[in-house]
Amino acid sequence: MTTTPSRFVAVWRKLPIVHQVRQSVGLQRGMLVAGLILTGIFLLTALFAPLLAPYGFSQLRDEEGSFGAQVPPGGQHILGTTVGGYDVLSRVIWGSRTALLVIVVAVALSIFAGVLLGLVSGYLGSWIDRVLVVISDAVYAFPTLLLAIVAAIAISGGQSSFWGGVFAAAVSITVVYIPQYFRVIRAETVRIKSEAYVESAKVIGSSTPRIMFRHVFRNATRTLPLIFTLNSSEAILTLAGLGFLGFGIEPSAAAEWGYDLNKSISDVTSGIWWTSLFPGLAIVLVVLGITLVGESLNDLADPRLRTRRRADQSAPALETAPISTLDLNDDIDSIDPLEARS
Amino acid sequence: MSQSAPAVINPAQSEPPTRRFRGITNPLARFLIVRFLLIFPTVFILVTMVFLLMRSIGDPITAALGDRLTAAQLAERISAAGYDRPLVVQYFEYLGQVFTGNFGTAITDGRPVSELLVTYGSATLELAFYAVLVALVVGIPLGMVAAYYRDKWPDAVLRVAAILAYATPVFFAGLLLKLVFAVWLKVLPVAGRASTRTELQLTTLDNKSGIYLIDAFRLGSPAAIGDVLSHAVLPGLALGLLTAGIFLRLVRTNVIGSLSMDYVDAARSRGVSEYRLVRKHAYKPALIPIITVIGLQIALLLGGAVLTETTFEWKGLGFKLVEYLGARDFVAVQGIVVLLAVIVALTNFIVDIIAAIIDPRVRY
Numbered sequence: 001m002t003t004t005p006s007r008f009v010a011v012w013r014k015l016p017i018v019h020q021v022r023q024s025v026g027l028q029r030g031m032l033v034a035g036l037i038l039t040g041i042f043l044l045t046a047l048f049a050p051l052l053a054p055y056g057f058s059q060l061r062d063e064e065g066s067f068g069a070q071v072p073p074g075g076q077h078i079l080g081t082t083v084g085g086y087d088v089l090s091r092v093i094w095g096s097r098t099a100l101l102v103i104v105v106a107v108a109l110s111i112f113a114g115v116l117l118g119l120v121s122g123y124l125g126s127w128i129d130r131v132l133v134v135i136s137d138a139v140y141a142f143p144t145l146l147l148a149i150v151a152a153i154a155i156s157g158g159q160s161s162f163w164g165g166v167f168a169a170a171v172s173i174t175v176v177y178i179p180q181y182f183r184v185i186r187a188e189t190v191r192i193k194s195e196a197y198v199e200s201a202k203v204i205g206s207s208t209p210r211i212m213f214r215h216v217f218r219n220a221t222r223t224l225p226l227i228f229t230l231n232s233s234e235a236i237l238t239l240a241g242l243g244f245l246g247f248g249i250e251p252s253a254a255a256e257w258g259y260d261l262n263k264s265i266s267d268v269t270s271g272i273w274w275t276s277l278f279p280g281l282a283i284v285l286v287v288l289g290i291t292l293v294g295e296s297l298n299d300l301a302d303p304r305l306r307t308r309r310r311a312d313q314s315a316p317a318l319e320t321a322p323i324s325t326l327d328l329n330d331d332i333d334s335i336d337p338l339e340a341r342s
Numbered sequence: 343m344s345q346s347a348p349a350v351i352n353p354a355q356s357e358p359p360t361r362r363f364r365g366i367t368n369p370l371a372r373f374l375i376v377r378f379l380l381i382f383p384t385v386f387i388l389v390t391m392v393f394l395l396m397r398s399i400g401d402p403i404t405a406a407l408g409d410r411l412t413a414a415q416l417a418e419r420i421s422a423a424g425y426d427r428p429l430v431v432q433y434f435e436y437l438g439q440v441f442t443g444n445f446g447t448a449i450t451d452g453r454p455v456s457e458l459l460v461t462y463g464s465a466t467l468e469l470a471f472y473a474v475l476v477a478l479v480v481g482i483p484l485g486m487v488a489a490y491y492r493d494k495w496p497d498a499v500l501r502v503a504a505i506l507a508y509a510t511p512v513f514f515a516g517l518l519l520k521l522v523f524a525v526w527l528k529v530l531p532v533a534g535r536a537s538t539r540t541e542l543q544l545t546t547l548d549n550k551s552g553i554y555l556i557d558a559f560r561l562g563s564p565a566a567i568g569d570v571l572s573h574a575v576l577p578g579l580a581l582g583l584l585t586a587g588i589f590l591r592l593v594r595t596n597v598i599g600s601l602s603m604d605y606v607d608a609a610r611s612r613g614v615s616e617y618r619l620v621r622k623h624a625y626k627p628a629l630i631p632i633i634t635v636i637g638l639q640i641a642l643l644l645g646g647a648v649l650t651e652t653t654f655e656w657k658g659l660g661f662k663l664v665e666y667l668g669a670r671d672f673v674a675v676q677g678i679v680v681l682l683a684v685i686v687a688l689t690n691f692i693v694d695i696i697a698a699i700i701d702p703r704v705r706y
Contacts, residue, residue: 027498134380138387141690143645146679147391153672154395237511241649244513245664261513265653268517269532271525280514287509295505 016225020300032296038289045093046100054078055087057094057255070267073274080274083263084251088274092282094255098166099286103235105170106177107228113174114181115221121182122189122220123212133186136179144176144234145241151175152247165249169242173235184227188220195219226301229294233287240283257283370698377694381687388683389440392676393433401425402672406449445681448666448674455677458662464552465535466658469581469650470643472574476582477589484586485593490620492598500590507587512646516580516653523576531573533655540569577654581646585639592635596628603627630697637693641686 012018017036024032045052060067064076067087073080079088121132139147151172192198193216201211242248243258251259257279264276399405403419411419420426424435439446445455488500524532531537535554536544543566544550544557551557555574558566600606601624609623610616648660655661659678666674 027493030498031502134383135387138384139391141384141641141686142388142683143641143648143686145645145648146682149667150392150395150675150679153667153675154398233509240511241513241645244511244649245652246668258511261511261517265517268521268525271521273521276514276517276521280511280517283514284506284510288505291505291509 020297023300024296028296028299031292032300035289035292035294035296038285039293042096042286042289043100046096049093049097053090053093055090057086057091058252059087059090060085070272070275079278082260082275083267083272086251086255088260088278091255091260092257092278095257095260095279095282096286098249098254098256099236099239101166102170102173102239103232105166106173106235106239107232109170109174110177110231111181111224111228114178115185115217115224117178118182118185119189119212119217119220122186123193123208123216129186132182136182139176140179140183144238145245147176148172148238148242149245149247152242162249162253165253169239169249172242172247173238176238177231177235180231181224181227184223185220188223189216192216192219226294226297229290229297233290233294236283236287236290373698374695377691377698381691384687385440385684386437388687389437389680390433392679392683393436396672396676397429397432399672402449402676405670405672440680445677446673448671448677450666450669450671450674455674455681458659458674458678459681461552462657462659462662465554465656466644466647466651466660468535468553468555468574469577469647469656469658470640472578473581473585473643473646473650476578477585480583481586481589482593485590486597486620486625488590488594489597489601489624490616492594497594501594504587504590507583507590510584511649512580512584513649513653515583516576516650519576519580520654530575534573535656536566536570536573540566544570577650577656580653581643581650584646585643588639588642589632589636592632593625593628596631597624600624600628634693634697637689637696640689640693644682644686 071081121129155168240258243256260279488497523530554570651660
C-alpha cells in the first residue's frame, strides 16, 4: 500500500456502494455482493423487459393462434401459460417493470412527504409536532396491508390504464410508509436542532426555512438511502399482497406478480405448479436481493454489527475507519428491516 | 412510545426512572394511566382515517349494489341508511357507534360486524396461536445458536434463512407448502379448518368456543382432534415461519448484545458452561426487548393472517374481509378494519404494560 492510487481510483473507491463493498469482509461482503447481483438483475430485467419478454404481458394469441390455458412448461412457452392463457415467462418479466415503477413512485412520494413533515415537525416542535407524532404512531402500529387495502379502495376506483394502476398502487403504499420516514427524519431533526452549527446559523440571522432546508435537511437525510433500500423490499411485498387480494393492477393494464399468484390458488390444488412457482420466485429473489443490500449496508454503518477486518491484514487506517455516509453515533438505533414489517 | 423501544439493549439509551414524580404518585400507576389514555387517540385517528378514505369514493350502497338496483331503489336505500346526510353528521354518528361497540352492519348479508368477530375471530385467533407457537419454537433457539456462532457458518446459514423467510410472501410459502404436502405427497389436507364431517360434529356441539382444537378436545374424539390438527399444520407453518425469521433476528441481535457484557465474561471465568452462558446469562436480559417486539408483531400477524386465510380458505376474519372486499361491501370492510385497529391498540397496550412491569426503565 505504498503506491498512491490514481485520482480515478480514489474517486471510484469513495462511490457509495463501492466503498461499502471494499469496507466489508467475509460473509458480509458475500451477502452484499449477492444482494447487489440480484438487485442488478432485477433492474436490468425491468429496464429491458420489452426486449427480454417473448410476448406481451396481456397477449393471448400469436400468428399461430391462441396460446391455450395452463399449457405445461416447454416448447413455445418455456414456463407454460396461466389459467387465463397468458405466457408465464412474459408475465414474470413484465412484472419486474411494474414492481420497479411502483416502488420508485411509492418510495419517492413517501420520502417527499415524510421528510417534509419530519423536518417541520421536528424543527418547529409545539403542538403540530405532538399531533403529527401521535398520528404517525397510530398509523405505524397498524397492519400496513390493511391500511393499503383501504387506501387502494379509495384511490383505485376505475383505474384501468397502466399509469393509473401504477399510481393507485404506489399511493396506497405511500400512505403506509410516510410515518416511517417521518419518524426517522423527525428524530434526527430533533437531535440536530441542538447542534452548535444550528445555533450559529441562528445567531448570524439565517431565516428558519434556510436553517431547516440547508443545515438540518442535509444532515438529517443521511440515513435515507438505507431506509430507502429497506422500504423498497417492503413495498414490493405490499404490492404483491394487494395484488393477491385483488386490489392491485388490472391484468390487461400491467403484469403483476401478486395478481398472478392469486389466480394460481386453484391451479395448485390440481397440481399445476408453474403458474405459482415462477411469479412467486420472482418476488422472493427481488425482495431477497434488495434486503441483502439494505441489511449489509445497515450492518456496515453500525460499528457494533460490522465484522472487523483481521488485524494481520494490515488494512490502511482510513478504510477501517467509519467514513460511511451514515452517522455513527451510538444514539441512533440500527434500523431493523424485519422488525418494522407488517 | 411503544414503537421506539430499542431493538438492542443499550443502557445509555433507556430513559432513567422519572424521579420528578416520586412522591407524587406511584410511577407504575402513572405510566398505566398515561398509556391507557393513549389508546383513545390511536383508535380515534385510525377510525377517522379509515372512515374518510372509505367515504371518499361515495356511499357504500351504490358501491355494493349499484349494478343490481335501479336508481330509485338505490336512492331509497341510501336515504333509509342515512347516507344522504352531511358527511360530518355521519362521521360523528359513526364515532358514537364505534364507541359503544357497534361496528356497523354488512350490506350484502345484513350481519352485524361485531357478530362476525365472535364467529370468525376465534378462527383467526386459533391460526395466530399456531403461528406464534411455530415462531417461538423455531425462532428463539435458532436465534441463540446464531448469536453464539456469530459470523461463523451456522450464523451465516441462519441469517440467510431468516432473510429468506422475510422475503417470501406468506401466500407464496403457503402455496408451495400446499403443493408439496397436500397435492404431491398427499399427507395433509389442502385447505379449510377441518373436514366436513368433523366440522359438522364441532358446530353442533353445545356452547362451543369456536376454537376448533378446544372443541375437538371437549368432543373427546381422537379422530376429530387429529383432523383439526392436520388442517392446522400448513397454515400454521406458513404464517409461523414468516414470524420465526423475525424472532430469530431479534433474539440474535439482543443475545449478541448481552453476550458482550462484562458479567458474561465474569461468569465464563468462573467456569459456567457455554450452554448455560447463552441460555441463562445472555438470553434472560435480552428477553425484555424481545417481549416488546413480539407484542408488536400482532400487527404483522393480523396482516399475514388475511393472506394466509385466503390461501388456505381458513374461514377467519381475514377470509371474510377478502370476501366482503370482493363484494364491494365497504361497510363490512370498514367495520372489520376498525375492529382490527382496536385489537391492535389493545394488544400494544397490554405489551407495554408487561414490559413496564418487567423493566422499570421502560416507564416514562
